[in-house]
Amino acid sequence: MADGVKVIATNRAARHDYFIDDVFEAGLVLMGTEVKSLRMGRATIGEGYVYVDRGEVWAENLHIPEYVQGTWTNHSVRRKRKLLLHAHEIEDLARKTSEKGFTIVPLRLYFKDGRVKLEIGLARGKKLHDKRQTLREKQDRREAERAMSLRRQRD
Numbered sequence: 001m002a003d004g005v006k007v008i009a010t011n012r013a014a015r016h017d018y019f020i021d022d023v024f025e026a027g028l029v030l031m032g033t034e035v036k037s038l039r040m041g042r043a044t045i046g047e048g049y050v051y052v053d054r055g056e057v058w059a060e061n062l063h064i065p066e067y068v069q070g071t072w073t074n075h076s077v078r079r080k081r082k083l084l085l086h087a088h089e090i091e092d093l094a095r096k097t098s099e100k101g102f103t104i105v106p107l108r109l110y111f112k113d114g115r116v117k118l119e120i121g122l123a124r125g126k127k128l129h130d131k132r133q134t135l136r137e138k139q140d141r142r143e144a145e146r147a148m149s150l151r152r153q154r155d
Contacts, residue, residue, distance in 0.1 A: 107120060
């Protein structure tokens with residue numbers, strides 16, 4: 001837990017499927033039972049998506065399970081949630097997503113100094129050959145690290 005940040009959920013597939021051009025940190029408008037459920041560390045954002053609608057940014061399909069001790073005040077699991085960003089950031093996102101090939105994807109859900117934040121990325125989709133190239137580079141890096149560590153052990 002560095003700098004008051006406690007990660008709840010990450011979207012690892014996002015960096016595999018997309019080139020992330022820009023990253024934004026957004027606050028979320030949540031109900032009390034959602035925050036309590038998140039404090040228990042239970043959420044998935046892999047299937048979620050973000051869009052701009054009439055000057056507001058919304059996140060949909062983020063899975064925050066119902067709070068176990070909640071009553072009739074419990075939230076719905078996959079409801080639409082409003083994101084809080086500065087006006088110039090919303091304008092940038094709206095302008096970029098209107099261009100062909102750009103989308104907004106959730107990258108990470110975390111607590112920062114007690115407040116829930118969602119890291120979103122302005123992304124371009126990767127083609128199959130780009131995914132293969134990224135995987136190849138990752139494997140090459142891993143092999144180089146392994147070779148260097150073996151060399152250090154021998155010396």
